[in-house]
Amino acid sequence: MSASSISTENMSTSAVTAKESEEALRYYSATQWQLIWWRFRHHKAALFAGTVLVVMGLCGLFASFLSPYSAVNRDKNYLLGPPQMIQFWDQKGFSLRPFTHGVTTKRNPTTLRREAKVDPDVRRYIEFFAHGDSYRFLGLFKTDIHLFGVEEGYLHLFGTDDLGRDLFSRTLFGTGTSMSIGIIGVVIAFILALFIGGVAGYAGGWIDYTIQRFTEIIRVIPVIPLYMGLAAAFPKEWTTMQVYFAMTLILGLVGWPTLARRIRGQILSLRDEDYVVAARVAGAGAPRIIGRHLLPAFTSYIIVDLVISFPYMVLSETALSFIGLGLRPPAVSWGVLLQAAQSIRTIQHAPWLFIPAIFVVVAVLAFTVLGDGVRDAADPYSVSEG
Amino acid sequence: MSEQPHRLMEIKNLKKSFPLQTGFLGTGGTETVIAVDDVSFYIESGETLGLVGESGSGKTTIGRSILRAIEPTSGSVHFEPREGEAYEVTGLSNREMKAVRPHMQMIFQDPYSSLNPRMTVRDIIAEPLVVNKLLKGTDIDKRVLEVALRCKLNVEHLRRFPHAFSGGQRQRIGIARALVMHPRFIVCDEAVSALDVSVQAEILNLLGDLQEEFELTYLFIAHDLSAVEYISDRVAVLYLGRIVEIAPSKELFFSPLHPYTSALMSAIPAPDPDSPMQPIILKGEIPSPINPPSGCHFHPRCQFVQTECKTMRPELKEYKPGHYSACHFSDVMELPGASELGESSSIRTSKIRSSN
Amino acid sequence: METAENYLVKGDPLLEIKDLKVSFKTDEGIIPAVDGVNISLKRGHTLGLVGESGSGKSVSTWAVLQLLPKSAIIHKGSSIKFHCKDGESVELTDFKSKSREIRNIRGGEISLIFQEPMSSFSPVYTVGNQIMEAVRAHRDVSKEEAEGIAIDMLSRVGIPNPKRRFKQYPFELSGGMRQRAMISVALSSNPSLLIADEPTTALDVTIQAQVLNLMKELQEELGMAIIFITHNLGVIAQIADEIAVMYLGGIVEQGTRHDIFHNPKHPYTMNLLRAIPRLGKTDGGRLVAIEGQIPSPMERPSGCCFHTRCSEYMPDRCNVNIPQITQISPEHTVRCFLYES
Structure with missing residues (x-):
């Protein structure tokens, strides 16, 4: 029965007290979002996934600058051409400036197909901030400067499609379209869900009952036929822009019920929290209770839901465009790009047309991992007690 | 007390029932849970x-109905924060309630769920002032600091969020919030039940001090009988939505008139190994409020039950000055009370028991 | 059985x-x-x-x-x-x-x-x-x-x-x-x-x-x-x-129930017994509350854990060393400097 062994432990704790108390103070006055961020930081995988998504988003946003060509620029000399490598070294020796080899196209006398052949004697040096197709930068001003390009001829990092369009550029444009459709779709679904679920949860009673049954009816309609029906209803003469917005609207309209149920559930469970009763006893009206007590309490959970529902939006767009019911050329999206990769012939002759699929897979995985991380961090007040 | 005590709160025939849907999709029809069944009592100012x-x-339902945190089904709550200023709380619209709210507040049981974790302590305490527009600008901060200091919190605490505090400190934040409008009446709903023993004493003391200083009136709701006896002037005992007995606290604990009160008191384990608990063991469990027993709600568990108990609801009648009981036989029974007093632990035999 | x-x-x-x-x-x-x-x-x-x-x-x-x-x-x-x-x-x-x-x-x-x-x-x-x-x-x-x-x-x-x-x-x-x-x-x-x-x-x-x-x-x-x-x-x-x-996390006092309730030695035990309301015995008087809060386990006080709240706190002793177990009687032990010789 001795306690001497404990004393050493306690000596060490007192030494670090000063430093700890400063840390504690910071923790004590931390807001919800700071706490969430501190917790989220520990989730390395989610942090990485988030970075990947931000990079992807930026790529989509600045696609016209980052890509060397426009989405419709055709390289008639390099149809269905394989990806070209950037090189520093070839048989002529080393070059500090990266370059790629030129190509010459000849018609194959037996198959009668035009075939591109790499010409190792021609070096095409890569230029940064090269002039190319003109575009409006973020819709603000007109310019023709691209991040990189080659002096003459073309550079196709991901190869070209059957019309000779640069797949790298098109993938970047497609990323922008698909991700923005996802974002706008999620926002529309969220606004609808917030309103419908919020009313149902806060009002309760027969209003709740009616809204719930309506939500269930929407939920039981099979999604694919619904998409197909709606998408088939697009008039042929609509512009790409109109189709684009109609798509986001459809995705939003179909996506809200799940979110609405979650929001309703959150409100129902929070409505009887003691601090909400306390606010009511203090005399707070419905707007203040909703705005000050309910909304801040469940926004973090809703963000989790949004993040998780995002890939479904992107996948729905991709699926619809893939079966030819969504966006139509000349619009570019992941779905449209993959549409070109449908046939056996493609797999055999031009596997690089699948490169956009890698982007879809990476984006969906990243969203899932990010959603996981956010979910773990979303409730900073659930202190894990031993 | 600087003023003459008056009846601050008079509750008459308060009823609250909740509909309960049963069966698949509510097809089983509705049953009602009668949570509060025709309850009347008064509270004097300052007690x-x-x-x-x-x-x-x-x-809990009674406490919340009085504050209109839930709507009572029927009954009236007459509230006189000061003499000459009276409200019929149950009849008021939400807008009219605005005038009454500053006078009546509430302290909650769970110090963890009763504070919004996303607001700073300052904002939590200030909220009643802000929503009722009682004070403006720096006056708010002045008042918040004043009550916070009174509740043994310091300036530094006001910037923090609730997660920085322990249970006892959180409860003091809750008390400061209840106090910030200088109310006349506070419902303490199990205000110390969730606290550790060593902290509980401090909160009970604080509540006592504040009562004197601000001339507060408390409705102290609790299941811990020792704490209730300590802080209360009078005590009302509830059983299945009805008041079975009201009396000055000492009298209630040591010479109860209702068999249920008696059983309840005898079941309190005394923190003293030399006065062993000799509880009157009640038969069975508390019946469901969905389908309460007929007549006297307590009759299926009462050891003195007679035939009229099964059919007639006993009235709450005054047997001694200020001592009310709802039992048909309160005038002929002598019941044991809490086992703490030496003499009461030798159970006095009751007149009815021998005849039963 | x-x-x-x-x-x-x-x-x-x-x-x-x-x-x-x-x-x-x-x-x-x-x-x-x-x-x-x-x-x-x-x-x-x-x-x-x-x-x-x-x-x-x-x-x-x-x-x-x-x-x-x-x-x-x-x-x-x-x-x-x-x-x-x-x-x-x-x-x-x-x-x-x-x-x-x-x-x-x-x-x-x-x-x-x-x-x-x-x-x-x-x-x-x-x-x-x-x-x-x-x-x-x-x-x-x-x-x-x-x-x-x-x-x-x-x-x-x-x-x-x-x-x-x-x-x-x-x-x-x-x-x-x-x-x-x-x-x-x-x-x-x-x-x-x-x-x-x-x-x-x-x-x-x-x-x-x-x-x-x-x-x-x-x-x-x-x-x-x-x-x-x-x-x-x-x-x-x-x-x-x-x-x-x-x-x-530690036992401060141990004994038969009579020891603990009638002859408590540790200041914490004594305080705890005075802090609880007892039927009929705290007539109008104040309860004796224990000062301060229970420290969070992350910030354990040095020395005797209870010294931050103890009414018998001895500076330079209680906050530095950990008291040993002292026998009061064969069955009654306490961990407090008040009883260490």
């Missing part, structure tokens, strides 16, 4: 009325 | 915990939960563990059953020795938490009941089914026999109409009934030690009285030892033979 009862007794 | 082990004498040593230390690994670092606890319990006796939140009273007993969560570390040098029915004694810290040995101990030698009985029953099986399962896990009996034993046990713990209750699901029983049913499951294996972790805290007073009475009766009948964990000093005074008072 503490204890409200005790076991689960399902409706004590 | 025959007590075949007649050679097991009441008062023989049953459980000896020596220098038990448990910590938890968390994001914030390693948090000590139990820090050098010594307990010895005799057969058939009841030990009360009293303490407030964070005192480590539950953690120490989970350690006995190796039921601690994965994040817990039992430090080297901790010893939990248990004397089995067959006369052999085993070191429980040697067993892995999922090993067969510890499962045999949990089932046959030591049983556990909790505060919330609902969580210890599966909601999808009937109460009877679960009791039968517990019976058959330890005894070689047929289904029919097990059913008979189960119904017999339900009636033994005072459940009226046990045949009907046998067929009901846990949610159909009230809190008190569930607690009784859980006791019957715990006792079905005829354990020599019952660990009761706040078994009456969630119950109403009148039901608490019923359950306490039941536990006393069953102890008399079956002769098992009980470790009764609670924060309620009233309950502990009524049920325990010996009491250990815990504060922040």
Whole structure:
């Protein structure tokens, strides 16, 4: 029965007290979002996934600058051409400036197909901030400067499609379209869900009952036929822009019920929290209770839901465009790009047309991992007690 | 007390029932849970009325109905924060309630769920002032600091969020919030039940001090009978939504008139190994409030039950000055009370028991 | 439930915990939960563990059953020795938490009941089914026999109409009934030690009285030892033979219930006894509150843990060194400098 062994432990704790108390103070006055961020930081995988998504988003946003060509620029000399490598070294020796080899196209006398052949004697040096197709930068001003390009001829990092369009550029444009459709779709679904679920949860009673049954009816309609029906209803003469917005609207309209149920559930469970009763006893009206007590309490959970529902939006767009019911050329999206990769012939002759699929897979995985991380961090007040 | 005591709160025939849907999709029809069944009592200004009862007794529902945190089904709550200023709380619209709210507040049981974790302590305490537009600008901060200091919190604490505090400190934040409008009446709903023993004493003391300083009136709801006896002037005992007995606290604990009160008191384990508990073991469990027993709600568990108990609801009648009981036989029974007093632990035989 | 082990004498040593230390690994670092606890319990006796939140009273007993969560570390040098029915004694810290040995101990030698009985029953099986399962896990009996034993046990713990209750699901029983049913499951294996972790805290007073009475009766009948964990000093005074008072992971005072209630030595014990309202004895007076808050386990005070709140605090002594265990009488020990010579 001795306690001497404990004393050493306690000596060490007192030494670090000063430093700890400063840390504690910071923790004590931390807001919800700071706490969430501190917790989220520990989730390395989610942090990485988030970075990947931000990079992807930026790529989509600045696609016209980052890509060397426009989405419709055709390289008639390099149809269905394989990806070209950037090189520093070839048989002529080393070059500090990266370059790629030129190509010459000849018609194959037996198959009668035009075939591109790499010409190792021609070096095409890569230029940064090269002039190319003109575009409006973020819709603000007109310019023709691209991040990189080659002096003459073309550079196709991901190869070209059957019309000779640069797949790298098109993938970047497609990323922008698909991700923005996802974002706008999620926002529309969220606004609808917030309103419908919020009313149902806060009002309760027969209003709740009616809204719930309506939500269930929407939920039981099979999604694919619904998409197909709606998408088939697009008039042929609509512009790409109109189709684009109609798509986001459809995705939003179909996506809200799940979110609405979650929001309703959150409100129902929070409505009887003691601090909400306390606010009511203090005399707070419905707007203040909703705005000050309910909304801040469940926004973090809703963000989790949004993040998780995002890939479904992107996948729905991709699926619809893939079966030819969504966006139509000349619009570019992941779905449209993959549409070109449908046939056996493609797999055999031009596997690089699948490169956009890698982007879809990476984006969906990243969203899932990010959603996981956010979910773990979303409730900073659930202190894990031993 | 600087002023003459008056009846601050008079509750008459308060009823609250909740509909309960049963069966698949509500097809089983609705049953009603009668949480509060025709309850009447009053609270004098400056006193503490204890409200005790076991689960399902409706004590929390009563507290919340008085404050209109839930809507009572029927009955009236007459509230006179000052003499000459009176309100019929149950009849008021939400807008009219604005005038009454500053006078009546509430302290909650769970110090963790009763504070919004996303607001700073300053904002939590200031909220009643802000929503009622009682003070503006720096006056708010002045008042918040004043009550916070009174509740043994310091300036530094005001910037923090609730997660920085322990249970006892959180409860003091809750008390400061209840106090910030300088109310006349506070419902303490199990205000110390969730706290550790060593902290509980401090909160009980604080509540006592504040009562004197701000001339507060408390409705102290609890299931811990020792705490209720300590803080209350009078105590009302609830059983299945009805008051079975009201009396000055000492009298209630040591010479109860209702068999349920007696059983309840005898079941309190005394923190003293030399006065062993000799509880009157009640038969069975508390019945469900969905389908309460007929007549006297307590009759299926009462050891003195007679035929009229099964059919007639006993009235709450005054047997001694200020001592009310709802039992048909309160005038002929002598019941043991809490086992703490040496003499009461030798159970006095009751007149009815021998005849039964 | 025959007590075949007649050679097991009441008062023989049953459980000896020596220098038990448990910590938890968390994001914030390693948090000590139990820090050098010594307990010895005799057969058939009841030990009360009293303490407030964070005192480590539950953690120490989970350690006995190796039921601690994965994040817990039992430090080297901790010893939990248990004397089995067959006369052999085993070191429980040697067993892995999922090993067969510890499962045999949990089932046959030591049983556990909790505060919330609902969580210890599966909601999808009937109460009877679960009791039968517990019976058959330890005894070689047929289904029919097990059913008979189960119904017999339900009636033994005072459940009226046990045949009907046998067929009901846990949610159909009230809190008190569930607690009784859980006791019957715990006792079905005829354990020599019952660990009761706040078994009456969630119950109403009148039901608490019923359950306490039941536990006393069953102890008399079956002769098992009980470790009764609670924060309620009233309950502990009524049920325990010996009491250990815990504060922040350590036992500050230990003795018979008379020692603790009539001759408390440690300032914490004394304060605690003065802090509780007693019927009829605190007439208008103030309660004696203990200053300050219970420190968070992450910020354990140096020296004697209680020095931050102690009324007898001696600077440069209490906050620097840890007091040794001092014997007041053969059964009464305290850990405080006031009694160290």
